[in-house]
Amino acid sequence: MEFESAGQPLTHTPVMVAEVLEHLAPDRGGLFIDCTIGLGGHARALLAAGASRLLGLDRDPVALARSRDALAAFGDRVELVHSDYRELPNVLDARGIATVDGVVADLGVSSMQLDAPDRGFSFRRDEVLDMRMDTSQGSTAAEMLTAVDEQTLADVIYRFGEERHARRVARAILAARSQAPLTTTGRLAEVVRRAIPRKGYSRIDPATRTFQAIRIWVNRELESLDAFLGHAVGRLNVGGRMAVITFHSLEDRIVKHTFRALQAEGRVTIRTKRPAVPSAAEVDDNPRARSAKLRAVERAGRTSQNGESA
Numbered sequence: 001m002e003f004e005s006a007g008q009p010l011t012h013t014p015v016m017v018a019e020v021l022e023h024l025a026p027d028r029g030g031l032f033i034d035c036t037i038g039l040g041g042h043a044r045a046l047l048a049a050g051a052s053r054l055l056g057l058d059r060d061p062v063a064l065a066r067s068r069d070a071l072a073a074f075g076d077r078v079e080l081v082h083s084d085y086r087e088l089p090n091v092l093d094a095r096g097i098a099t100v101d102g103v104v105a106d107l108g109v110s111s112m113q114l115d116a117p118d119r120g121f122s123f124r125r126d127e128v129l130d131m132r133m134d135t136s137q138g139s140t141a142a143e144m145l146t147a148v149d150e151q152t153l154a155d156v157i158y159r160f161g162e163e164r165h166a167r168r169v170a171r172a173i174l175a176a177r178s179q180a181p182l183t184t185t186g187r188l189a190e191v192v193r194r195a196i197p198r199k200g201y202s203r204i205d206p207a208t209r210t211f212q213a214i215r216i217w218v219n220r221e222l223e224s225l226d227a228f229l230g231h232a233v234g235r236l237n238v239g240g241r242m243a244v245i246t247f248h249s250l251e252d253r254i255v256k257h258t259f260r261a262l263q264a265e266g267r268v269t270i271r272t273k274r275p276a277v278p279s280a281a282e283v284d285d286n287p288r289a290r291s292a293k294l295r296a297v298e299r300a301g302r303t304s305q306n307g308e309s310a
Contacts, residue, residue: 013111013286014041015245016294019276020104023243023296026051030101030240033057035085035232038110040067046104047074055100057091059084059134063112084134086228092235103232103242107225107251109133109215111288121215123207126186131218141218142183150174160222160250161213169195169210185211212248222250226258233268236299241271243296252293259297268297 020042026032027050034043037056047054054077058064064082071078083091085105092100113133114122120130120141131141145153150170158166172195173182182188189207196206216222232242246252252275262268275293283290 013289014038014045015106015286015289015292016276016278016282017042017045019294020243020245021045021049023271023276023294024102024104024241026102028101030237031055031097032102032104033088033100033232035088035103035105035228036107037067037080038063038106039112040070042104042106043067043071043078044074046102047071047077051102052077054078055091055095055097056080057083057085057088060110060113061134061136062116063110066112086224088228089231089235097235099235099237099240101237101240103236103240104244105228105232105242106245107221108247120185121211123185123189123205123211126184129183129185129188131215133219139218141214142181144218145173145177145182145188145214156217157210157213159213160216161209161211162249163209163213165196171195216250222254225251225254229255229258230262233262233297233299238299238301240299241296242268242299243294245292245294247291247293252295255295259295262297266301267299269300271296271298 024032024046026046029050029052031053032046032051034046034054034056037043037058040056043054043056054074056067056078058067058080059082061082064080068080081091092098109121113119117125118127118130120128129140129142129145132138153173154167154170157163157169163169169192172191173188176182176187176191182191189205189211192207192210193205198206229244236242244255246255259268259270263270272295275295277294278289278292
Protein backbone atom coordinates (compact mmCIF):
# COMPACT_ATOMS: atom_id res chain seq x y z
CA MET A 1 0.00 0.00 0.00
CA GLU A 2 1.35 3.39 -0.92
CA PHE A 3 0.99 7.14 -0.88
CA GLU A 4 0.07 9.69 -3.53
CA SER A 5 2.37 9.61 -6.53
CA ALA A 6 3.23 12.60 -8.65
CA GLY A 7 3.15 10.43 -11.75
CA GLN A 8 0.36 8.78 -13.67
CA PRO A 9 -1.97 6.29 -11.97
CA LEU A 10 -0.25 2.95 -11.52
CA THR A 11 -1.66 -0.55 -11.46
CA HIS A 12 -1.48 -2.47 -8.20
CA THR A 13 1.91 -3.99 -7.48
CA PRO A 14 2.51 -5.64 -4.09
CA VAL A 15 5.49 -4.10 -2.35
CA MET A 16 8.58 -5.98 -1.15
CA VAL A 17 7.22 -9.45 -1.92
CA ALA A 18 10.67 -11.07 -1.82
CA GLU A 19 11.37 -9.59 1.60
CA VAL A 20 7.98 -10.72 2.95
CA LEU A 21 8.68 -14.28 1.78
CA GLU A 22 12.20 -14.20 3.20
CA HIS A 23 11.05 -13.20 6.67
CA LEU A 24 7.80 -15.17 6.91
CA ALA A 25 9.22 -18.37 5.33
CA PRO A 26 5.88 -19.80 4.14
CA ASP A 27 7.63 -22.89 2.80
CA ARG A 28 7.32 -24.18 6.37
CA GLY A 29 3.59 -24.54 5.72
CA GLY A 30 0.92 -23.66 8.24
CA LEU A 31 -1.70 -20.93 8.66
CA PHE A 32 -0.80 -17.37 7.64
CA ILE A 33 -2.75 -14.16 8.18
CA ASP A 34 -2.77 -11.23 5.76
CA CYS A 35 -4.25 -8.45 7.87
CA THR A 36 -4.60 -5.99 4.98
CA ILE A 37 -5.18 -8.25 2.02
CA GLY A 38 -5.92 -5.50 -0.51
CA LEU A 39 -5.87 -7.06 -3.97
CA GLY A 40 -4.21 -10.24 -2.72
CA GLY A 41 -0.65 -9.74 -3.94
CA HIS A 42 1.15 -10.80 -0.76
CA ALA A 43 -1.43 -13.51 -0.06
CA ARG A 44 -0.93 -15.02 -3.51
CA ALA A 45 2.83 -15.07 -3.02
CA LEU A 46 2.55 -16.72 0.42
CA LEU A 47 0.22 -19.43 -0.87
CA ALA A 48 2.33 -20.08 -3.96
CA ALA A 49 5.44 -20.37 -1.76
CA GLY A 50 3.97 -23.04 0.50
CA ALA A 51 1.54 -21.58 3.06
CA SER A 52 -1.02 -24.31 3.77
CA ARG A 53 -3.88 -21.90 4.49
CA LEU A 54 -4.40 -18.17 4.50
CA LEU A 55 -6.89 -16.00 6.35
CA GLY A 56 -7.22 -12.53 4.82
CA LEU A 57 -8.72 -9.43 6.41
CA ASP A 58 -9.57 -6.08 4.89
CA ARG A 59 -11.78 -3.20 5.96
CA ASP A 60 -12.41 -2.19 2.33
CA PRO A 61 -15.27 -4.29 0.87
CA VAL A 62 -14.25 -3.39 -2.69
CA ALA A 63 -10.70 -4.67 -2.14
CA LEU A 64 -12.05 -7.79 -0.49
CA ALA A 65 -14.27 -8.60 -3.47
CA ARG A 66 -11.38 -8.16 -5.88
CA SER A 67 -8.98 -10.25 -3.79
CA ARG A 68 -11.62 -13.00 -3.63
CA ASP A 69 -11.53 -13.17 -7.43
CA ALA A 70 -7.73 -12.97 -7.53
CA LEU A 71 -7.32 -15.85 -5.06
CA ALA A 72 -10.14 -18.07 -6.32
CA ALA A 73 -7.70 -20.59 -7.75
CA PHE A 74 -6.51 -21.48 -4.25
CA GLY A 75 -9.98 -22.70 -3.30
CA ASP A 76 -10.62 -23.56 0.34
CA ARG A 77 -7.04 -22.78 1.31
CA VAL A 78 -8.23 -19.16 1.55
CA GLU A 79 -10.81 -17.50 3.80
CA LEU A 80 -11.52 -13.78 3.51
CA VAL A 81 -13.13 -11.63 6.20
CA HIS A 82 -14.48 -8.08 6.09
CA SER A 83 -12.78 -6.70 9.18
CA ASP A 84 -10.40 -4.07 10.48
CA TYR A 85 -7.03 -5.65 11.29
CA ARG A 86 -7.36 -4.40 14.86
CA GLU A 87 -10.18 -6.92 15.26
CA LEU A 88 -7.76 -9.80 14.60
CA PRO A 89 -8.17 -11.44 18.05
CA ASN A 90 -11.96 -11.50 17.65
CA VAL A 91 -11.70 -12.86 14.10
CA LEU A 92 -9.43 -15.68 15.27
CA ASP A 93 -11.53 -16.45 18.36
CA ALA A 94 -14.70 -16.67 16.26
CA ARG A 95 -13.01 -19.42 14.21
CA GLY A 96 -11.49 -21.25 17.14
CA ILE A 97 -7.96 -20.38 16.03
CA ALA A 98 -5.53 -20.06 18.94
CA THR A 99 -2.25 -19.55 17.12
CA VAL A 100 -0.91 -19.00 13.60
CA ASP A 101 2.42 -19.40 11.82
CA GLY A 102 2.82 -16.00 10.22
CA VAL A 103 1.27 -12.55 9.95
CA VAL A 104 1.77 -9.80 7.39
CA ALA A 105 0.34 -6.28 7.57
CA ASP A 106 0.81 -3.81 4.71
CA LEU A 107 -0.33 -0.55 6.24
CA GLY A 108 -1.67 2.66 4.69
CA VAL A 109 -3.71 3.41 1.60
CA SER A 110 -3.50 1.11 -1.41
CA SER A 111 -2.83 1.91 -5.04
CA MET A 112 -6.32 0.66 -5.84
CA GLN A 113 -7.82 3.16 -3.39
CA LEU A 114 -5.69 6.01 -4.73
CA ASP A 115 -6.54 5.27 -8.33
CA ALA A 116 -10.21 4.35 -7.94
CA PRO A 117 -12.64 7.18 -8.85
CA ASP A 118 -14.94 8.66 -6.21
CA ARG A 119 -12.99 7.39 -3.20
CA GLY A 120 -11.57 10.82 -2.40
CA PHE A 121 -8.03 9.73 -1.51
CA SER A 122 -6.33 11.50 -4.41
CA PHE A 123 -6.23 15.19 -5.28
CA ARG A 124 -5.12 14.37 -8.84
CA ARG A 125 -8.81 14.26 -9.75
CA ASP A 126 -11.71 16.38 -8.53
CA GLU A 127 -14.03 13.92 -6.82
CA VAL A 128 -16.20 13.39 -3.77
CA LEU A 129 -14.26 13.98 -0.54
CA ASP A 130 -14.78 10.59 1.12
CA MET A 131 -11.44 8.99 2.14
CA ARG A 132 -13.02 6.10 4.05
CA MET A 133 -11.26 2.77 3.63
CA ASP A 134 -14.47 1.08 4.74
CA THR A 135 -17.22 2.76 2.75
CA SER A 136 -19.89 0.80 4.62
CA GLN A 137 -19.55 2.76 7.83
CA GLY A 138 -18.21 5.89 9.50
CA SER A 139 -18.12 9.55 8.56
CA THR A 140 -16.59 10.82 5.33
CA ALA A 141 -13.80 13.38 5.29
CA ALA A 142 -16.30 15.99 4.10
CA GLU A 143 -18.59 15.26 7.05
CA MET A 144 -15.75 15.38 9.56
CA LEU A 145 -14.46 18.67 8.15
CA THR A 146 -17.95 20.14 8.53
CA ALA A 147 -17.96 19.61 12.30
CA VAL A 148 -14.33 20.02 13.37
CA ASP A 149 -13.04 23.10 15.21
CA GLU A 150 -9.91 24.98 14.15
CA GLN A 151 -7.67 23.86 17.03
CA THR A 152 -8.51 20.17 16.58
CA LEU A 153 -7.99 20.36 12.82
CA ALA A 154 -4.65 22.14 13.22
CA ASP A 155 -3.53 19.44 15.66
CA VAL A 156 -4.61 16.70 13.21
CA ILE A 157 -2.72 18.28 10.31
CA TYR A 158 0.40 18.87 12.39
CA ARG A 159 0.44 15.46 14.09
CA PHE A 160 -0.57 13.21 11.21
CA GLY A 161 0.78 15.24 8.30
CA GLU A 162 3.83 16.79 9.99
CA GLU A 163 2.80 19.98 8.21
CA ARG A 164 4.57 22.98 9.76
CA HIS A 165 1.95 25.36 8.37
CA ALA A 166 -0.83 23.40 10.05
CA ARG A 167 -2.45 26.38 11.77
CA ARG A 168 -2.57 28.41 8.57
CA VAL A 169 -4.04 25.48 6.70
CA ALA A 170 -6.68 24.81 9.36
CA ARG A 171 -7.64 28.48 9.41
CA ALA A 172 -7.97 28.51 5.63
CA ILE A 173 -10.11 25.37 5.61
CA LEU A 174 -12.53 26.80 8.15
CA ALA A 175 -12.70 30.09 6.26
CA ALA A 176 -13.53 28.22 3.04
CA ARG A 177 -16.05 26.08 4.90
CA SER A 178 -17.88 29.19 6.10
CA GLN A 179 -18.48 30.16 2.47
CA ALA A 180 -19.58 26.71 1.24
CA PRO A 181 -19.17 23.10 2.40
CA LEU A 182 -15.94 21.41 1.36
CA THR A 183 -17.24 18.41 -0.55
CA THR A 184 -14.63 17.69 -3.24
CA THR A 185 -10.94 16.86 -3.29
CA GLY A 186 -10.22 19.55 -5.85
CA ARG A 187 -11.60 22.37 -3.73
CA LEU A 188 -9.86 21.15 -0.58
CA ALA A 189 -6.53 20.85 -2.40
CA GLU A 190 -6.80 24.38 -3.77
CA VAL A 191 -7.61 25.79 -0.32
CA VAL A 192 -4.56 24.05 1.15
CA ARG A 193 -2.25 25.14 -1.69
CA ARG A 194 -3.25 28.78 -1.28
CA ALA A 195 -2.61 28.61 2.47
CA ILE A 196 0.97 27.34 2.22
CA PRO A 197 3.72 29.83 1.32
CA ARG A 198 5.54 28.84 -1.87
CA LYS A 199 9.32 29.12 -1.78
CA GLY A 200 10.83 27.74 -4.94
CA TYR A 201 10.49 24.21 -6.24
CA SER A 202 8.89 21.52 -4.06
CA ARG A 203 9.15 17.79 -4.82
CA ILE A 204 5.67 17.13 -3.48
CA ASP A 205 2.37 18.92 -3.98
CA PRO A 206 1.68 21.32 -1.05
CA ALA A 207 -1.61 19.50 -0.41
CA THR A 208 0.06 16.11 0.15
CA ARG A 209 0.70 16.34 3.89
CA THR A 210 -2.75 17.69 4.69
CA PHE A 211 -4.46 14.98 2.63
CA GLN A 212 -2.36 12.34 4.41
CA ALA A 213 -3.31 13.80 7.79
CA ILE A 214 -7.03 13.93 7.07
CA ARG A 215 -6.99 10.39 5.67
CA ILE A 216 -5.25 9.05 8.78
CA TRP A 217 -7.73 10.94 10.96
CA VAL A 218 -10.80 9.69 9.08
CA ASN A 219 -9.64 6.06 9.21
CA ARG A 220 -8.06 6.15 12.70
CA GLU A 221 -5.00 4.56 11.12
CA LEU A 222 -2.61 5.02 14.05
CA GLU A 223 -5.18 4.34 16.76
CA SER A 224 -4.38 1.14 18.67
CA LEU A 225 -1.68 0.16 16.15
CA ASP A 226 0.66 -0.71 19.02
CA ALA A 227 -2.04 -2.84 20.69
CA PHE A 228 -2.67 -4.66 17.40
CA LEU A 229 1.02 -5.51 17.08
CA GLY A 230 1.06 -6.92 20.59
CA HIS A 231 -2.09 -8.98 20.01
CA ALA A 232 -0.80 -10.32 16.69
CA VAL A 233 2.53 -11.37 18.21
CA GLY A 234 0.62 -13.05 21.04
CA ARG A 235 -1.18 -15.26 18.53
CA LEU A 236 1.99 -16.50 16.83
CA ASN A 237 3.27 -20.01 17.43
CA VAL A 238 6.74 -20.15 18.89
CA GLY A 239 8.98 -19.51 15.90
CA GLY A 240 6.10 -17.86 14.04
CA ARG A 241 6.92 -14.59 12.32
CA MET A 242 5.31 -11.22 11.64
CA ALA A 243 6.24 -8.68 8.95
CA VAL A 244 4.86 -5.14 8.86
CA ILE A 245 5.26 -2.73 5.94
CA THR A 246 4.87 0.99 6.61
CA PHE A 247 4.92 4.00 4.31
CA HIS A 248 5.49 6.99 6.55
CA SER A 249 7.50 7.83 9.64
CA LEU A 250 4.53 7.93 12.03
CA GLU A 251 3.61 4.30 11.35
CA ASP A 252 7.22 3.15 11.26
CA ARG A 253 7.99 4.81 14.60
CA ILE A 254 5.13 2.97 16.30
CA VAL A 255 6.16 -0.36 14.78
CA LYS A 256 9.82 0.14 15.69
CA HIS A 257 9.20 1.07 19.32
CA THR A 258 6.52 -1.58 19.84
CA PHE A 259 8.74 -4.34 18.46
CA ARG A 260 11.62 -3.15 20.64
CA ALA A 261 9.38 -3.22 23.70
CA LEU A 262 8.14 -6.70 22.85
CA GLN A 263 11.75 -7.87 22.47
CA ALA A 264 12.66 -6.35 25.84
CA GLU A 265 9.80 -8.36 27.36
CA GLY A 266 11.23 -11.53 25.82
CA ARG A 267 8.21 -12.07 23.59
CA VAL A 268 9.96 -11.69 20.21
CA THR A 269 13.31 -11.57 18.51
CA ILE A 270 13.68 -8.74 16.02
CA ARG A 271 14.78 -10.06 12.63
CA THR A 272 15.41 -6.63 11.06
CA LYS A 273 17.93 -4.61 13.05
CA ARG A 274 17.29 -1.89 10.48
CA PRO A 275 14.15 -1.81 8.38
CA ALA A 276 14.34 -3.50 5.00
CA VAL A 277 13.66 -1.14 2.09
CA PRO A 278 12.82 -1.75 -1.56
CA SER A 279 15.63 -2.30 -4.00
CA ALA A 280 16.46 0.39 -6.55
CA ALA A 281 15.07 -1.88 -9.26
CA GLU A 282 11.74 -2.22 -7.43
CA VAL A 283 11.45 1.54 -6.98
CA ASP A 284 12.18 2.01 -10.69
CA ASP A 285 9.39 -0.43 -11.53
CA ASN A 286 6.99 0.85 -8.87
CA PRO A 287 7.74 4.42 -7.70
CA ARG A 288 5.07 4.19 -5.00
CA ALA A 289 7.28 1.67 -3.20
CA ARG A 290 9.98 4.25 -2.56
CA SER A 291 8.94 5.09 1.03
CA ALA A 292 8.21 1.52 2.13
CA LYS A 293 9.94 0.01 5.16
CA LEU A 294 9.58 -3.53 6.40
CA ARG A 295 10.20 -4.67 9.97
CA ALA A 296 9.93 -8.29 11.06
CA VAL A 297 9.97 -10.26 14.30
CA GLU A 298 9.97 -13.92 15.34
CA ARG A 299 7.96 -15.23 18.28
CA ALA A 300 10.09 -16.27 21.24
CA GLY A 301 9.32 -18.20 24.41
CA ARG A 302 6.23 -20.30 24.70
CA THR A 303 2.53 -19.90 23.91
CA SER A 304 -0.30 -20.38 26.40
CA GLN A 305 -3.38 -22.47 25.66
CA ASN A 306 -5.44 -19.44 24.59
CA GLY A 307 -2.71 -18.27 22.24
CA GLU A 308 -1.58 -15.27 24.27
CA SER A 309 1.98 -14.74 25.51
CA ALA A 310 3.08 -16.85 28.42
